[in-house]
Amino acid sequence: MASEYKTRTGQEFDRNAFESLLRRKVFLWQSFEPYGATKGLFDYGPPLENLEAEVINIWRDHFIRHEKMMALKCSMITPYQVLKTSGHVDKFADYMCKDPKTGEILRSDHLIKDVIEARLKSDKEARGEKVEDAEEDPKKKKKQSKAVKSAVKLDDAVKQEYEHLLATLDDCTGDDMGALIKKHDIRNPTTNNEVEPPVSVNLMFQTQIGATGKEPAFLRPETAQGQFLSFQKLLEYSDNQLPMASASIGYSFRNELSPRSGLLRVREFLMAEIEHFVDPESGKRHPKFHSVRDVKLPLLDRKTQSAGGSTPTVTSIGEAVDSKLVDNETLGYFLVRIMQFMQKIGIDPAKLRFRQHMANEMAHYAADCWDCELLNSYGWIECVGCADRSAYDLSVHEKATGTFLKVREPLKDPKRVEEWTASLDKKKSGPKLKKDQSKVEAALAGLSQEMREKMSISMEKEGKVEVSVEGVEGGKVELGREIVSFAKESRVETMREYTPNVIEPSFGVGRILYSLMEHVYWTREGDAARSVMSFLPTLAPIKVLVVPLQKDARFAPLLSELEARLDDAQLSYKVDQSGVSIGKRYSRNDELGIPFGITVDYESLEGKGFTLRDRDSTKQVRGSLEEILEAIGKMCKGKEGWESVEKRLPVFEGKEEKEE
């Protein structure tokens, strides 16, 4: 997959060159480098930190403000009991295989994938087909040296089985994987040792609240639980009206046992999660669905995947919901809004698809799930999960805590309800039942309508009934008609109580940022060393590069004025006064993705304005300070494009750019 990945201009993507740029311009690095760096933890330097802040602001505007969502901030440290109830203590886990001879711990699915892919590659070589070198780091290649080296041709049937296995691996349980490992003799590729069967290992970071040892806690694995536990506040703030949605931007944690793939699989990550609460009896309709009905999305459904396919079908969301391919309007509305968000931040639309989860792949709480996947050099990567969590979470928390986590609303048409009642005459039953009385009462209350009707018939016939009662001797109690009576009564129901269902779009911010960086990266025609990060002006980490023609004290006052004006306009800028040519200075800063450059030259000193340069086209125009600041301001707010500026202001054929 990696080798098929191309840059936005259709060039081969060179991950080494790209990563070297990220390091050189301090976009990110592994945390705690002086202490040997910690796997799965990353620091963001100024370009990436600012980019993240801009992306978050766009997200807030696109979702929280525009959709009137209720922004929430909940605690990361979470008591044990909350995550026990939610199911994470038991199920937030990965399957691991241990190499018994070295003690090494391997993720079972990674192990299977690596070994099978290596065999398929070897087969390809044996068949004389061209094999692209996976762009892995050299260390890893060395490590795998004990694995099969000479090319081995597989039977056609085996080859096909392997391919099917890879396509359906995500759908495997632990036992499935254990069987695969046995059947295909999958061993630790580093040592060639057999591995132990997969065992489940919990992936939460554990800690303690306080010093008493009585409050075990975890770092949350998702922001969602805090939102569910705030349900009553949200409902109050919404004046008891559904649908309503909360949104939370915050960190979650996953104690990966062997992190890899850089920013794509980390131990500490920023999420932006929405919990949209709907009435399950509303058909999960969405009031604004009509406004997105005709938007087309690339959808890769479950059926296609089960058949081994991976090509999405482009369908309008209206058709997809009508045909039940996408379950409901709310899910559909969010898929569209997710795609629009991705477009707003500059994701390449050709590198985006929505993939439906397969049955075993879904989280333990999910009823249906579509991932927004972005293509980057690691393959198609899940960047947003859009799951229907049904009523799962609210129900389990209500059950565990006894807190009312439902909506109560007046029925428009009050209903006459006919119901069988079962009443105990406590005065008479007391002396007979004694300490068992409350147990009998509970047993009666728990009887179904059907049972009550049956018992009323027995009572009529035999004058007594036998009721199963938990916790009494023999488990059953005989009750006569003097003690209990059954009757059909009718009453009017004016209120309805229900547990809302939850649709949850959940964004992995780090994965989106990483994919975005790959999507905007390219190199100038004919010069692979001149790389560019084409961040949109609306979210570029720095907006303006200021370059005085050369070091000359006469430029100082003009530079001060220009800086003061950029500061007033709240535009971030960088001044590059180094001695190298203007072309080199621009080129060097293209790597930071600065969209606009202002050149201060000798004509500027004569009051003849400044040159404004566009990063992507390297074209330049000339204008007064006012004109240039206005153009930059508009472009950074997304209110004008370069093409339009180029038409308004005189084009400048500078010699600087040609010198490069």
Place this chain on the structure above:
Amino acid sequence: MASEYKTRTGQEFDRNAFESLLRRKVFLWQSFEPYGATKGLFDYGPPLENLEAEVINIWRDHFIRHEKMMALKCSMITPYQVLKTSGHVDKFADYMCKDPKTGEILRSDHLIKDVIEARLKSDKEARGEKVEDAEEDPKKKKKQSKAVKSAVKLDDAVKQEYEHLLATLDDCTGDDMGALIKKHDIRNPTTNNEVEPPVSVNLMFQTQIGATGKEPAFLRPETAQGQFLSFQKLLEYSDNQLPMASASIGYSFRNELSPRSGLLRVREFLMAEIEHFVDPESGKRHPKFHSVRDVKLPLLDRKTQSAGGSTPTVTSIGEAVDSKLVDNETLGYFLVRIMQFMQKIGIDPAKLRFRQHMANEMAHYAADCWDCELLNSYGWIECVGCADRSAYDLSVHEKATGTFLKVREPLKDPKRVEEWTASLDKKKSGPKLKKDQSKVEAALAGLSQEMREKMSISMEKEGKVEVSVEGVEGGKVELGREIVSFAKESRVETMREYTPNVIEPSFGVGRILYSLMEHVYWTREGDAARSVMSFLPTLAPIKVLVVPLQKDARFAPLLSELEARLDDAQLSYKVDQSGVSIGKRYSRNDELGIPFGITVDYESLEGKGFTLRDRDSTKQVRGSLEEILEAIGKMCKGKEGWESVEKRLPVFEGKEEKEE
């Protein structure tokens, strides 16, 4: 102190009413309420979450963009060794006293303060002076019931001693507090039991990275360490130029043993920390100091506090730095910038002061420290610490890891340096010293210039020297002139290496938000039930309240248009269509701090524009949709005030407001 606290309009501050508003409008609550709520952990609801986001954006603009700081995001999970080196494993602790009979754990300084304050209060009562009831929750009062109840008058000398004790408590060590507890017979106020002497308890949350058990880690207690460990990247990004500053907005953690004071002392909190790196030989001058020289600040210095005083002196920062009251320009520049930030977000200038730390109060790494304190109903609260951490952190990390964490710069005037050398003739020493050779070499390298000179004299006289060598038998080695030689050599030094000093302004965002909420809170004259949160329009969580005159289907199209226009202008708004009077609707939403209201009435239907209402003055003007949107847009960007809008647009004497 609490009782002296007044609202912005000079009213008595009623904390119960204020807290009730925060609950009612879901500003915040204790986390995990359905599970019994966890102390020291809080969730923010929509008004406070949005307020925080606005405050952070202003902070980013005021510091990161305007001061061209390097934004960083570092990991929260931090390996043990990093915090061992930084001193936090040993020193990030509080002193605790245990009640041996109940096992209860009490913070020593809180215990002393509570008991002594109670005695002083009792004394006041006995003297017949008026005593304000501390506005504590009733539960707490009940808990303290076993404590002294009847008023007890103190000797004048004791009273004075107690007052001095409280004023200097922050300056006490653990032993000091132990002595105070003994001397003044301070007991657990709940049980009246004697308590055990203070012991130090570490306050970091501990966890594990991975599943091997070999990577113990903590949740960071400050963002600073990640910034120090990124020093090399920062220097690279700054083209090796100092001064430079990094800034990080992120969470830190403190496992408080008995959290109290609501948002002021929590276990998980957002910080905004700046690390400003300077050359210690530069006099810590700041290039922009001249621009703030005349700004006046309320400064409460160490001397005044030691004498028991608490009244700050208003001084221009220029004078303060000239007189060395504030150590240097950089520290002074930041104090001014901190105050300007506080003004920008709407902090009451009369409730702000800068207090210098006393010697024992400073963190283990600090050389000098000034706190920006804000007055709220809990007293003067540290909201920003501005410490000079000297070269402490970079030095200890360099020593622990061997990573070069200095600046290397060419000397303007290369220096001729005369130095004594001590050289081992390895060929000859090898056979004699054998395995000890490298130890001897290290010992020679570690000799001071002075020692080398002395030894050269011994060698001259006696033909041998005795050198202390760690790890060899006897601890000393005799070396003859055939093996070692001493000589005075001269060389030219062209580079200078130095460890930068660090000035650190560190903002506690939660404390600032809480103080801000108290500062903007007031109630309408003559009606204590009508409370208002006067957030500045630039940072109000919701900008516009839309109120149709009454429920009438004819308003629907106009409302849709208005909503679409507000959305286009990226203004957050809320529509209140409930059946109550317009006055009530405005009044109710004043509690959310919405600065502007638009009334849609029957004249609006006739194309006669809308009414715009100002929250603080309740005054109204009338204008077209364009006029009103323009005015709101400008006011929310801080580019126009209501006074000016009121002059531009015709005043509207609505009957709605009078109906309230």
